[in-house]
Amino acid sequence: MSRFWSPVVAGLSPYVPGEQPKLRNLVKLNTNENPYGPSPKVLEAIRAACDDSLRLYPDPGAEQLRQAIGRRYGVEPAQVFVGNGSDEVLALAFQALLNHDAPLRFPDITYSFYPVYCGLYGIRQQTVPLTTDFRIDPADYLPGAGKGAGPVILPNPNAPTGRALPLGDIERIVAANPDVVVVVDEAYIDFGGESAVPLVARHDNLLVIQTLSKSRSLAGLRVGYAIGSTALIEGLDRVKNSFNSYPIDRLALAGAVAAIEDDAYFQQTCAAVVRTRDALTADLHGFGFEVLPSAANFVFARHPGRDAAQLAAALRQEGIIVRHFRHPRIDQFLRISVGTDAECHSLVQALKGIFG
Numbered sequence: 001m002s003r004f005w006s007p008v009v010a011g012l013s014p015y016v017p018g019e020q021p022k023l024r025n026l027v028k029l030n031t032n033e034n035p036y037g038p039s040p041k042v043l044e045a046i047r048a049a050c051d052d053s054l055r056l057y058p059d060p061g062a063e064q065l066r067q068a069i070g071r072r073y074g075v076e077p078a079q080v081f082v083g084n085g086s087d088e089v090l091a092l093a094f095q096a097l098l099n100h101d102a103p104l105r106f107p108d109i110t111y112s113f114y115p116v117y118c119g120l121y122g123i124r125q126q127t128v129p130l131t132t133d134f135r136i137d138p139a140d141y142l143p144g145a146g147k148g149a150g151p152v153i154l155p156n157p158n159a160p161t162g163r164a165l166p167l168g169d170i171e172r173i174v175a176a177n178p179d180v181v182v183v184v185d186e187a188y189i190d191f192g193g194e195s196a197v198p199l200v201a202r203h204d205n206l207l208v209i210q211t212l213s214k215s216r217s218l219a220g221l222r223v224g225y226a227i228g229s230t231a232l233i234e235g236l237d238r239v240k241n242s243f244n245s246y247p248i249d250r251l252a253l254a255g256a257v258a259a260i261e262d263d264a265y266f267q268q269t270c271a272a273v274v275r276t277r278d279a280l281t282a283d284l285h286g287f288g289f290e291v292l293p294s295a296a297n298f299v300f301a302r303h304p305g306r307d308a309a310q311l312a313a314a315l316r317q318e319g320i321i322v323r324h325f326r327h328p329r330i331d332q333f334l335r336i337s338v339g340t341d342a343e344c345h346s347l348v349q350a351l352k353g354i355f356g
Ligand SMILES: *Cc1c(COP(=O)(O)O)cnc(C)c1O
Pocket: 084, 085, 086, 087, 088, 111, 155, 159, 185, 187, 210, 211, 212, 213, 219, 223, 224
């Protein structure tokens, strides 16, 4: 606390990211990074961009990247917005599109950055409980079901549960709320969900947000994007150009274009993560864990006989870090990112030791 802080700053409860330990040799399964490196073509493109041109500002409109994303997803560049990680895209969307009189609706168990942005921008929130089996029930977002008719934000697959909604359910929610924006945060969509991007052509209130951090192994590059109607994209552009004209630097631009264009590497690494996830799920069942069905690059699991915090601490002793949230309803779960087969093998060996 300081007398120099503005009242808004004094009232903030900032997001707490998962730990990035300095120690090497840890098996790091706590922040859903991709265990495989980025495409070699990405590294090549970034190296090639390392030259005297760094004295110049980057393209403020990130035209080349928006064209690449447009080609990849079958939309116009004017329907694409890019930002410094999808967290920045989300923040701008909260400010530009989700800040209205009616409270913003999102699940009680979801990405914990959403309430933080609400605090930052003074947006009222209405949390909608997941079902007892940790599903989003689309009926809870239809008119008449909720108290307000405010905008909606949902991750699909949801975080940290990993459960995905079918596209039909997403469309029901979007179609039932034509006068407010519905944001679908697809950070994990490439690991088994059905993307809502094709719905953008039919619904001008839908904004789909994706990131290069997970499925394209570029958490360190900080690039995310949104796809939506040109009116929604223009709203985001207006806020961005009132805040930071150059969120994507020259190296990030070069790397991101190469990442979007190397579809073969992307498909191959996503498939490897999915295979390992399914094997890890079977292994966890073998230890007696309940594992929620995951369409993401992590699993969310609880053990009927072991306290989750104690399990996380015991794994840490073995050099393995997983994520544990001290939040109501989910404090007996562990969120375990899918690593390489070797990393998941280390986890299984450690669990054998712990379970005796
Ligand atoms: C990881 C994640 C993001 C943010 O990713 P960036 O690295 O900022 O692009 C956004 N939403 C959810 C649900 C995430 O898990």
